[in-house]
Amino acid sequence: MIPASFGYFRPASVDEAVATLSEAGEDAKVLAGGQSLLPLLRLRLAFPAALVDVGRIPELRGIEDRGDHLYIGATTTHHEVMNSPLVKEHCPLLAQATATVADPAVRHRGTFGGSLAHADPAGDLPSVALALGAELVLRSPSGERAVPASGFFVDYLETAMEPAEILVGVRVPKLGPGWGFHYEKFQRTAQAWATVGVAAAVRRSNGTIEEARIGLTNMGPTPVRAAAAEEALRGVEIGDDAALRAAADRADEGTEPPADLHAQPDYRRHLARVLTRRAVLAAAHRA
């Protein structure tokens, strides 16, 4: 069906966007690529009184190398992110995971910031942001602040953003040498959401895993880190299959996987364990 009627604003700058959002009130929503929001409107699940379209604001788009991290503008599309030489070189996990998002049509319109701000735990990018320790830069009428990914995803579809705040960019740290990455996603059809996904970053020294960062997709109301598995992986030899398996089996600890049409919680737990083992192994081999 068609959306319920709404007001439409297209500010030309971030400050204007923030001001418009603040004036429009609580029932206003920011529109970036619209790949998450517009379906909600069409299904008549959401009824924002106003849409603030930030898609044409130049300063929100683009990828910059800022030394120890990459700064990715919030309205940079998935297509731009996955094909960016900077991202491919310094944050390959992000490039790889973004390439698994939906299909090319969605990737050409959907944005990195939009995906994070929407905070769907079944999305691939929130768990990647979590695994990489990204920082989200927010702007409101009272100024700018940065929130780490670990504190950004508060609940299902809910973030730490205030009503009149706009996500302007994301700082993605470059993890440096010694790190290998892999995003393992299990889905039933090609462009489907992940039934479960695992974003793994592994730091390896010779044949031993020194450190691991594992972000889980669709294992809870928010993306989560597989903290127990991360801890158990320290010092594990890559060739030690038993130890690797034992550590990966702890991937679902502390999670509350959802039950839905696609999978029950026990199946998701199983998937988390299996995919973690695969992702960690693949990441370790790339390190």
Next chain:
Amino acid sequence: MALRFEHEFTVPVPVEQAWPVLLDVKRVAPCLPGAALESVDGDDFTGTIKMKVGPITVSYHGSARFEKVDPETRTLTIKASGKEVRGQGTASAEVTARLLGEDGRTTVRVESSFNITGRPAQFSRGVLADVGGKLIDRFATNLAALLAQEEQRAQEGAQGAPATEEGPARAEETPAPGGSPAQGGAEAAARPPAPGAVRPAAAEAAPRPQEEALDLLELAGGPMLRRLAPVAAGVIAIILLVLGLRGLRRR
């Protein structure tokens, strides 16, 4: 789709005090964020409720009534039914609440069963239980604050002296209580209790709970809604109906 749920919460007030308050729809309705009571006519009442899960919002409108009230066992049953304000979904619910008192505290056991039609029916049981649980938690917190404030007022009334401090973290906004002694103050302040009276824990509901949409996601641990399926909206709305404090009026 028919679903049954059980929830339980405790309020730090003796059961003899909690019971009459729970029967007073006008006093209790503001404890449910997003709920707005329209009319109360004896055991029947009508109203609306608005809920939010991130960008998703749902509003229900309908009527409910106290089907059964047993003061001896302190059990009450509410039957409610209603329709989505902006959709074709409907919901009907039956909620039974049992109050048990122990050591000056009251445990409220809520059993609810409800039927949903329309998009919400696609939601899984887990989501509904999750949403319902959060709703009831929120309600419980607000109710506890309301009851504690009532108790305070009763004490002030008994002493016949104005109390300037309302106890921990309360009543900055509520005008009268400090100044007016006894019954008058209790009456007047009882009605829109939430604003100042609600404890910081329930502060999210504080401003005007009647108008504030219930933002379930503020509570920890949201429900799993796969894919922006219509489910979310309806489910949440249903839960609210379940509490039976909404009036649902058939159109």
